[in-house]
Amino acid sequence: MSHRIITISRELGCDGTTIGKKVAEKLGINCYDKEILDKIVEETGFSKDYVKEAGEYTHSILSAIFASRTNGPTNQDVIWSLQSNLILELAENESCVIVGRCADYILREHHDCIKVFIHANMDVREKRIAEKYGETKKSPKQRLKEKDKQRAAYYRFYTKTKWGQAQNYHITLDSGKLGIDKCVDIISELYRKL
Amino acid sequence: MSHRIITISRELGCDGTTIGKKVAEKLGINCYDKEILDKIVEETGFSKDYVKEAGEYTHSILSAIFASRTNGPTNQDVIWSLQSNLILELAENESCVIVGRCADYILREHHDCIKVFIHANMDVREKRIAEKYGETKKSPKQRLKEKDKQRAAYYRFYTKTKWGQAQNYHITLDSGKLGIDKCVDIISELYRKL
Numbered sequence: 001m002s003h004r005i006i007t008i009s010r011e012l013g014c015d016g017t018t019i020g021k022k023v024a025e026k027l028g029i030n031c032y033d034k035e036i037l038d039k040i041v042e043e044t045g046f047s048k049d050y051v052k053e054a055g056e057y058t059h060s061i062l063s064a065i066f067a068s069r070t071n072g073p074t075n076q077d078v079i080w081s082l083q084s085n086l087i088l089e090l091a092e093n094e095s096c097v098i099v100g101r102c103a104d105y106i107l108r109e110h111h112d113c114i115k116v117f118i119h120a121n122m123d124v125r126e127k128r129i130a131e132k133y134g135e136t137k138k139s140p141k142q143r144l145k146e147k148d149k150q151r152a153a154y155y156r157f158y159t160k161t162k163w164g165q166a167q168n169y170h171i172t173l174d175s176g177k178l179g180i181d182k183c184v185d186i187i188s189e190l191y192r193k194l
Numbered sequence: 195m196s197h198r199i200i201t202i203s204r205e206l207g208c209d210g211t212t213i214g215k216k217v218a219e220k221l222g223i224n225c226y227d228k229e230i231l232d233k234i235v236e237e238t239g240f241s242k243d244y245v246k247e248a249g250e251y252t253h254s255i256l257s258a259i260f261a262s263r264t265n266g267p268t269n270q271d272v273i274w275s276l277q278s279n280l281i282l283e284l285a286e287n288e289s290c291v292i293v294g295r296c297a298d299y300i301l302r303e304h305h306d307c308i309k310v311f312i313h314a315n316m317d318v319r320e321k322r323i324a325e326k327y328g329e330t331k332k333s334p335k336q337r338l339k340e341k342d343k344q345r346a347a348y349y350r351f352y353t354k355t356k357w358g359q360a361q362n363y364h365i366t367l368d369s370g371k372l373g374i375d376k377c378v379d380i381i382s383e384l385y386r387k388l
Contacts, residue, residue, distance in 0.1 A: 011361075114371075119361050164360045167205075167313050170368040172360035177308075178388065186380060194372065 013125030
């Protein structure tokens, strides 16, 4: 039986994970986000914080390209390979929502996949991460810009395509303009009627 | 009174204009596409084909930057300025759908504007333009690649941002995957309920 998968790529601070969870709840299917992280932690023995960073961010595309691989794949390559296998396995076994971790690219050959990208403008995201993570030495804007850059570099290195480019997704939504509930409705409706 | 505007940016061959017209019809408002073109032809005396090309395409961002402006603005600059004024005037006067011509950027200060981008995969677009324009010496794929490049360069030069980057729009839709009617439904619903 073929399973229908929704992948949700998202910027930090735009409630992409919340949207993914609500969509899954509405549709009565599972949403995978931290579960993939936990599984990689379990299999590699790396710390949770390390896997969280190394599974979606890289400092620059050059640092990823020139990381020494003379003794085999880098830790990041190991994590990439593990998360790819986990995501392919999930898609093989059940209809579900998968948040982040380049699932849109990893499932590019999976024929029944709805690829979503969630974003919002900087003001909305700044407010959101300040509420969620509190204040740090760096301003929310600085933190978001760094994270966007690192996530884009990671995506570029492993997928050879551009993160956030509309053509890579079936639908992209501005959660700041549309609101969480409207995003959830549109995505759930697509899942049901497409 | 404030008017609600829908701007539809689109790739060639993905039925963006048809979607814009159907949305307008469903909502009982006007859709502006060729009307803007006709008005510029009337005001400048340039030919229709020339305005059609020069109002959305440029050969490369370098050719746009280095075009000689020693005797004043280029023809392309004149068309840009005219179409900007026309689009601002439309938004001032009525709720409507505006297709193409960087209206999303031109209306960046208009607070009640829903910015849409429509795209589709290459196979769908190739089929569509072969049906619509017939065969030429260049293959449909070549023609689309050239047009995408020229449209992106035009957009980049006049707006300083990236054409097709999800963050520039409130919603982007793959009309090949979703189908015309589903795109029309989603956009009309946003107009009504946002």
